[in-house]
Amino acid sequence: MSIWISKALALCLLVALPGCLAEPEVTRRAPERIAVADRSVIVAGPPGYCIDTSATRDSATGAFVLLGSCASIANSPRAAKPAKPALLTASVSPTSPAAASASADQLAAFFRSDAGRAALARNGKAASVRVLASQTRNGALYIHASDSSGSPTGSLMADYWRGIFNLGGRLVTVTVIGFVERPLSKAASIGTLDAFAARIRAENRSKTSAGQTARLPG
Numbered sequence: 124m125s126i127w128i129s130k131a132l133a134l135c136l137l138v139a140l141p142g143c144l145a146e147p148e149v150t151r152r153a154p155e156r157i158a159v160a161d162r163s164v165i166v167a168g169p170p171g172y173c174i175d176t177s178a179t180r181d182s183a184t185g186a187f188v189l190l191g192s193c194a195s196i197a198n199s200p201r202a203a204k205p206a207k208p209a210l211l212t213a214s215v216s217p218t219s220p221a222a223a224s225a226s227a228d229q230l231a232a233f234f235r236s237d238a239g240r241a242a243l244a245r246n247g248k249a250a251s252v253r254v255l256a257s258q259t260r261n262g263a264l265y266i267h268a269s270d271s272s273g274s275p276t277g278s279l280m281a282d283y284w285r286g287i288f289n290l291g292g293r294l295v296t297v298t299v300i301g302f303v304e305r306p307l308s309k310a311a312s313i314g315t316l317d318a319f320a321a322r323i324r325a326e327n328r329s330k331t332s333a334g335q336t337a338r339l340p341g
Contacts, residue, residue: 153197159186165326169318171205216294246272263288
């Protein structure tokens with residue numbers, strides 16, 4: 124459930140700090156949504172966020188989607204930008220009736236256990252993570268955690284917010300992480316997480332094909 128990107132280039136594209144858009148490169152694809160899990164789940168983010176297909180993975184063991192500023196991913200200052208820049212991720216589990224039927228209390232207990240905290244950690248070690256708070260919100264379990272293992276480039280804040288909810292028999296996990304140079308407040312983090320989860324639910328209720336929907340090769 125926890126997959127972390129270790130390439131500094133990918134983080135540069137997402138942070139949208141000075142220098143990341145300095146070179147006049149050819150505009151890249153920056154789709155707003157992507158179909159994963161045998162095209163059964165559509166992932167999309169709040170306004171201003173697009174899919175980084177180069178850092179997105181989809182297999183029989185689950186899907187992982189990375190989202191950042193559309194302007195940064197497209198390498199175009201004219202593309203959309205989020206009001207509150209952050210690194211967003213979404214992971215989609217394989218179909219699992221047992222996991223999908225777990226209550227919020229059961230999920231909260233799991234993520235406070237050693238195995239759960241290891242799943243939350245960037246380095247996979249339970250000792251690196253403290254669960255600061257958890258709550259049920261809008262039908263999802265929200266977790267506020269702090270990870271002392273550090274980010275690959277030191278660009279990401281230690282604490283982050285994660286939401287977990289059931290979607291068609293699969294567990295979907297969405298994460299919002301602020302940047303050290305542009306930290307997110309608690310309210311901004313929760314608001315972004317709310318919007319992220321709501322967008323995914325809305326896309327999958329309508330299974331819309333409007334706009335640009337990415338599909339990974341293979």
